[in-house]
Every structure is written in C-alpha cells, then in structure tokens.
Amino acid sequence: MKIKVGFGFDVHQLKDNHPFFVGGVNLEHHRGAFGHSDADVLLHAICDALLGAANLRDIGFHFKNTDPQWKGISxxxxxxxxxxxxxxxxxxxxxxxxxLCLEAPKINPHIPKMQENIATAIDISIEDISIKATTNEQMGFIGREEGVVAYAVCLIEKQ
Structure with missing residues (x-):
C-alpha cells in the first residue's frame, strides 16, 4: 500500500451582508466570505490538500476563478x-x-453538519473528518474580521 499526505490552505476576504458558507453550511453572520464560487474557505483548503497529495496541482488550476462555469457554484x-x-x-x-481561523461566528455548533456534508461529498465516514476552529485573538486581518483562513491535511491511499 502507498500513502501520501497533502496540505491545503485558503483565505477569503469577508464583506458585509454577504453569504458565509463554511463546510457547506450557510452561517448566520453580518459578514461573509467573498470569492468567485461560494468562497467556502474550508472546502477549498480540503480540495487543495487532496489535490496536492495526489500531485494534481491546486484548486485554481482545475477550477479557474475566471471561468464563468464556476461563478457562484457550491x-x-x-x-x-x-x-x-x-x-x-x-x-x-x-x-x-x-x-478554521476566524473571530466570529462560533463554529463549534456547526461542526457536526460540516462533517456530515464533507463525509457525504467524499464518501468516507464522519469519523474520518476532523474540524477544529480557533480565533486569532483579535490580531491582524482575521482579528479585525476582514478575512477567514482554513488549513487542511489529508491522507490518501493506493493499493
């Protein structure tokens, strides 16, 4: 068996009165992530981790932010x-x-639904999806609620 590890990172700007999708969940908040797609920072980081592990470049290579096909897509x-x-x-x-690294809103109540969404999308057990969240202690662009960051690692296997 061969195994590989991948690492992903994503960041999105937060804007007033904009939808805020994280892990496929639309969070109620006065600010939301802005981007070409739905700007789901968590799912983008996971995509990059998976693509990187398989040596398939990155999310921007496959889903260009200039392609109208991906505009506003989930x-x-x-x-x-x-x-x-x-x-x-x-x-x-x-x-x-x-x-996830963001000041608000609180993520903990939404983690089970995020895990369910991700596990369903990638067809693995919820037990194999770990999501954590922290703040940036009110420092920097994250602390000022100007942006949100996500990091992800994954393990992939080949028989």
Missing part, C-alpha cells in the same frame, strides 16, 4: 469534482483534518 460541487480527479488516479481518501 464548493461541495468542487469537492466532489476533486474527489473524482484523485480517484481517477487510483487514490482513496483515508482522512481529513482541518482548522
């Missing part, structure tokens, strides 16, 4: 497409571990 769709790409290369997903 990042769940991007995650499913990413999984197709890595499975075409013979890889299966072992686990995903992710960290």
């Amino acid at each position: 990042s769940i769709v991007l995650l499913k497409e990413t999984v197709k790409l890595i499975r075409e290369k013979g890889w299966e997903i072992g686990n995903v571990d992710a960290m």
Whole structure:
C-alpha cells in the first residue's frame, strides 16, 4: 500500500451582508466570505490538500476563478469534482483534518453538519473528518474580521 499526505490552505476576504458558507453550511453572520464560487474557505483548503497529495496541482488550476462555469457554484460541487480527479488516479481518501481561523461566528455548533456534508461529498465516514476552529485573538486581518483562513491535511491511499 502507498500513502501520501497533502496540505491545503485558503483565505477569503469577508464583506458585509454577504453569504458565509463554511463546510457547506450557510452561517448566520453580518459578514461573509467573498470569492468567485461560494468562497467556502474550508472546502477549498480540503480540495487543495487532496489535490496536492495526489500531485494534481491546486484548486485554481482545475477550477479557474475566471471561468464563468464556476461563478457562484457550491464548493461541495468542487469537492466532489476533486474527489473524482484523485480517484481517477487510483487514490482513496483515508482522512481529513482541518482548522478554521476566524473571530466570529462560533463554529463549534456547526461542526457536526460540516462533517456530515464533507463525509457525504467524499464518501468516507464522519469519523474520518476532523474540524477544529480557533480565533486569532483579535490580531491582524482575521482579528479585525476582514478575512477567514482554513488549513487542511489529508491522507490518501493506493493499493
């Protein structure tokens, strides 16, 4: 068996009165992430971790932010497409571990639904999806609620 580890990172600007999708969940908040797709920072970091582990470049290579096909699209769709790409290369997903960094809103109540959304999209057990969240202690662009950051690592396996 061969195993590989991937790392993903994403950041999005927050704007007033904009939807805020994280892990496929629309969070109630006065600010939301801005981007070409739905700007789901968590799912984008996971896509990059998976693509990187399989040596398939990055999310921007496959889903260009200049392509109208991806404008406003749910990042769940991007995650499913990413999984197709890595499975075409013979890889299966072992686990995903992710960290969100934002000041507000509180993420903890939404983690079970995020885990369910991700596990369903990539067809693995909820037990293999870890999501954590922290603040930036009111420092920097995250602390001022100007942006949100996500990090993800994954393990992929090939028989």
